Amino acid sequence: MALENSVIQTKLVDTFDHLVSDFVQIHDILTFHVDSDAILQVMQFLRDDETLRFNFLTDLCGMHLPDADVDKRFAVVYHMHNWIDNKRIRIKCFLGEEPEIDSVTPLFLSANWQERETYDFYGIIFKGHPQLKRILNMDEMVSFPLRKEFPMEDGGRTDKDDRFFGRTVDNC
Amino acid sequence: MASDLLLPPEIRFQGIIDKHKNDDGSELAILNLGPTHPATHGIFQNILLMDGERIIEGEGTVGYIHRAFEKIAENRPFYQINTLTDRMNYCSSPINNMGWWMTVEKALNIEVPKRVQYLRVIVMELARIADHIICNSVLGVDTGALTGFLYVFQYREKIYEIYEEICGARLTTNMGRIGGFERDWSPEAFRKLNVFLEEFPKIWGEFESLLVRNRIFMDRTINAGSITAEKAMSYGFTGPNLRAAGIDYDIRVAQPYSSYEDFDFEIPVGKSGDTYDRFCVRNAEVWESLKIIRQALDKMPEGPFHADVPDYYLPPKEDVYNTMEGLIYHFKIVMGEIPVPVTEVYHAVEGGNGELGFYLVTDGSRTPFRLHFRRPCFIYYQAFNEMVKGEMLSDAIATLSSLNVIAGELDA
Numbered sequence: 001m002a003l004e005n006s007v008i009q010t011k012l013v014d015t016f017d018h019l020v021s022d023f024v025q026i027h028d029i030l031t032f033h034v035d036s037d038a039i040l041q042v043m044q045f046l047r048d049d050e051t052l053r054f055n056f057l058t059d060l061c062g063m064h065l066p067d068a069d070v071d072k073r074f075a076v077v078y079h080m081h082n083w084i085d086n087k088r089i090r091i092k093c094f095l096g097e098e099p100e101i102d103s104v105t106p107l108f109l110s111a112n113w114q115e116r117e118t119y120d121f122y123g124i125i126f127k128g129h130p131q132l133k134r135i136l137n138m139d140e141m142v143s144f145p146l147r148k149e150f151p152m153e154d155g156g157r158t159d160k161d162d163r164f165f166g167r168t169v170d171n172c
Numbered sequence: 173m174a175s176d177l178l179l180p181p182e183i184r185f186q187g188i189i190d191k192h193k194n195d196d197g198s199e200l201a202i203l204n205l206g207p208t209h210p211a212t213h214g215i216f217q218n219i220l221l222m223d224g225e226r227i228i229e230g231e232g233t234v235g236y237i238h239r240a241f242e243k244i245a246e247n248r249p250f251y252q253i254n255t256l257t258d259r260m261n262y263c264s265s266p267i268n269n270m271g272w273w274m275t276v277e278k279a280l281n282i283e284v285p286k287r288v289q290y291l292r293v294i295v296m297e298l299a300r301i302a303d304h305i306i307c308n309s310v311l312g313v314d315t316g317a318l319t320g321f322l323y324v325f326q327y328r329e330k331i332y333e334i335y336e337e338i339c340g341a342r343l344t345t346n347m348g349r350i351g352g353f354e355r356d357w358s359p360e361a362f363r364k365l366n367v368f369l370e371e372f373p374k375i376w377g378e379f380e381s382l383l384v385r386n387r388i389f390m391d392r393t394i395n396a397g398s399i400t401a402e403k404a405m406s407y408g409f410t411g412p413n414l415r416a417a418g419i420d421y422d423i424r425v426a427q428p429y430s431s432y433e434d435f436d437f438e439i440p441v442g443k444s445g446d447t448y449d450r451f452c453v454r455n456a457e458v459w460e461s462l463k464i465i466r467q468a469l470d471k472m473p474e475g476p477f478h479a480d481v482p483d484y485y486l487p488p489k490e491d492v493y494n495t496m497e498g499l500i501y502h503f504k505i506v507m508g509e510i511p512v513p514v515t516e517v518y519h520a521v522e523g524g525n526g527e528l529g530f531y532l533v534t535d536g537s538r539t540p541f542r543l544h545f546r547r548p549c550f551i552y553y554q555a556f557n558e559m560v561k562g563e564m565l566s567d568a569i570a571t572l573s574s575l576n577v578i579a580g581e582l583d584a
Contacts, residue, residue: 027278027517056405059518059529061544079518079531079546083419086426090518110408113554121242131177136235136583139180145243152247 003085005030008052016042029079031090036076039093040102046080046089047107054080054089057108060115062122066148074099074124095124103129121146181219181231188221188229200228203565207236211314211569214579218556218568225565230557234550238583245543249508250276250350251486253543257530258344260547261581263306264299264524266335266345271521273348274429275530278517280350280484287475288352289431290468294365295338295347296430296521297461297468301372302331303524304412304454304461307576311451312383314573315392320379327375330368337361351485352478365469373462380455393448397559397571404445408551411526413575416453417445423522435467447567447574454576483510508538525549525576549581 005025012020012032019035020042034042046054059079065072072094081088093101103126104111115126116135123144126132134141143150176184182202189200203220206212215236221229241256248256257272258265270292277284305328309321332342337360339347347354383389399409404417414421420439424432440456442449478485486505491498504510514536520529529546552575560568 026515029518031516057408058520058527059531059544059546061531061542063533063542077531077544079529083421083426088518090516108408109403109406110551110554113550114408117550133178134235136238138235145240146246150243152243 003051003082003087008087008089011049011052012042012045015045026090029088029090031092033092033094036093036095036101039076039078039091040104040107042091043078043080043104043107052082053084054082054087056081056083057104057110058088060104060111060118062118062124062146064122064147068094071096073097074122076101076118076124078104099124100127101125102127103132105129120144123147181233185219185221185229205565205568207233212572213310213577214582216553216577216579216582218572220565220568222565227560227563227565227568230560230568232553232556234553234579234582236583237579241584242543242545245540247539249506249538250512250540251506251508253540254346254348255344257545258346259580260545260584261303261524261528261549261578262343263578264303265343266295266299266347267303267521267523268528269345269348270296270430271519271523271528272530273350274521275517275519275532276350277479278519279515279532279534280481280513282351282479282481282484284351284479285475285477286431286473288477288479290434290472291353291357291477292348292430293432293435293468294465295335297465298331298334298365300461300522300524301458302328303576304458305331307524307574308383308451308454309379311393311447311570311573312389314569315389317383317386317389320382323375323382324379327368327372330364330372334361334364334368337364349478349485351481352476354486356477362469365465369462369466369469373459376455376458384452384455390448392566393451393570393574394446395444396447396563396567397574398444398446399555399559400445403555403558407555409526409555410548410551411522411524412453412457413445413450413526413552415440416442416449418443423520423527427520429519429521432464434471435464437464447570450574512536512538520546523548525552525578525581545584547581547584549577549579550584553577553582 009023019038020032022033024031046052058081061077063075063077074095076093078091103115115129118124119132120134120137121144185202193199201222203222205218205220207215207217217233219231220227245253245256254272257268260268305324309324312320335345336342337358339345339354399417401417401419404414418441420441422439437460440453442453487498487501492502512534514534516533518531520527526548531544532540533542535541560571
């Protein structure tokens with residue numbers, strides 16, 4: 001028998017009460033929010049519970065929401081997969097302007113580099129991570145490039161200035 | 173200890189070297205394997221701490237060809253993102269290509285015709301064969317056997333010729349569209365596919381017999397770079413590397429997409445998760461892929477080669493040049509002016525290397541709000557140092573080769 005959304009929701013709400021919320025099915029995946037302070041406990045429960053058995057952390061990534069409320073400017077999104085019942089879930093943790101969240105590396109080794117990548121691009125601090133340093137960008141970099149305010153290209157570049165292509169304010 | 177780990181490996185390892193001076197004056201050495209070394213199969217560096225030829229400790233440094241695909245994707249409409257996905261695992265780019273379009277179709281709630289699904293299955297399986305040809309034959313080269321590589325590599329070219337017939341391109345194929353293919357497959361493409369199916373099995377059989385029971389190859393690969401099933405799962409392994417450790421998880425079976433449920437095929441699994449098992453699993457997978465392609469060709473339904481979604485499917489070029497509607501639609505689609513529903517989807521396909529996932533969040537604007545690629549190579553590579561710890565340097569070369577880490581996908 002397949003693992004139903006209602007079973008997951010009931011078990012989580014019974015155990016964690018208001019720390020889990022906003023359960024909704026989006027396309028084929030059950031999505032819900034978890035209080036950022038409780039992520040480690042919730043994920044451990046999801047992994048170790050005899051019914052839930054979410055034994056695989058598929059994906060972990062960050063998100064920047066500059067237009068959201070102050071306490072929801074950043075999010076960490078986790079995708080977990082129960083291979084036995086073949087069920088996927090998506091967990092979202094929202095964070096404020098100084099984003100900090102517990103590392104889930106004690107539960108899943110795969111989180112190590114994925115959290116480093118998220119830190120590298122969004123500046124989200126993963127507390128308890130053994131080696132939280134940049135991974136894809138160079139160590140000397142000071143900004144976090146996937147944040148929305150980070151420009152794609154240096155606005156001061158002159159080699160792509162319209163004037164060099166014969167276009168001026170008057171003729172374009 | 174955590175603060176130590178934040179130091180660059182050269183400095184951190186120097187501390188360990190200073191502590192471990194032998195009485196005879198010999199000491200541990202730091203070896204830089206890569207970033208540009210033929211055996212690393214791409215631009216990434218392994219800084220290894222060596223005791224003679226034995227690896228004591230290691231750290232992987234990546235990011236040398238990081239191209240900020242996720243950032244670029246946030247500034248491009250869907251059709252322009254396609255070219256980014258093709259450049260991740262370029263050894264099997266049609267899988268990335270099809271995976272991306274399936275993700276978009278899921279977000280837009282588009283149902284594609286059965287013929288499209290079967291054609292996609294064929295092209296994805298061809299890509300998987302091409303990927304495994306490279307991985308396994310180069311594993312032979314890395315262990316000193318060039319012959320197998322020369323035998324089979326020409327068949328990757330034959331696969332590329334089939335791609336060329338389908339879309340005109342060979343490496344970064346860009347053959348998909350939202351809802352189907354850019355054009356229907358020509359009779360020549362099917363002819364080339366049939367020739368491939370006739371000729372390739374014999375060559376692959378020869379390649380297999382060259383290495384599978386080869387004493388030297390077995391000595392070099394058995395028990396090299398082993399990983400247990402539990403560790404592999406915790407490290408996020410999927411695809412052939414996981415199956416070699418004994419877990420029969422395959423997305424084509426677990427969560428079928430593109431009509432994979434219509435085909436009958438096995439999931440090869442290994443036992444010990446070592447380099448030899450990874451080689452054997454990939455070898456067996458090629459046979460299964462051939463089986464799937466034959467079934468798809470036999471059962472190929474007639475019908476259109478794309479879904480009827482004029483809002484998203486690019487109009488034919490003659491319409492763009494000759495009709496005003498065609499021109500307008502083309503322009504609107506390419507510039508991303510067609511509204512996209514506000515949604516989020518995660519879609520995964522069984523890539524040549526494992527679970528290739530696309531997490532797409534849209535906010536109704538012309539570009540994705542967030543696009544994250546779950547890249548299997550990025551996930552595997554963090555396990556590499558643990559897999560080779562305590563082994564010989566030559567084992568590390570074979571292990572790295574058998575993991576099939578592609579730098580383009582690792583860095584993205």
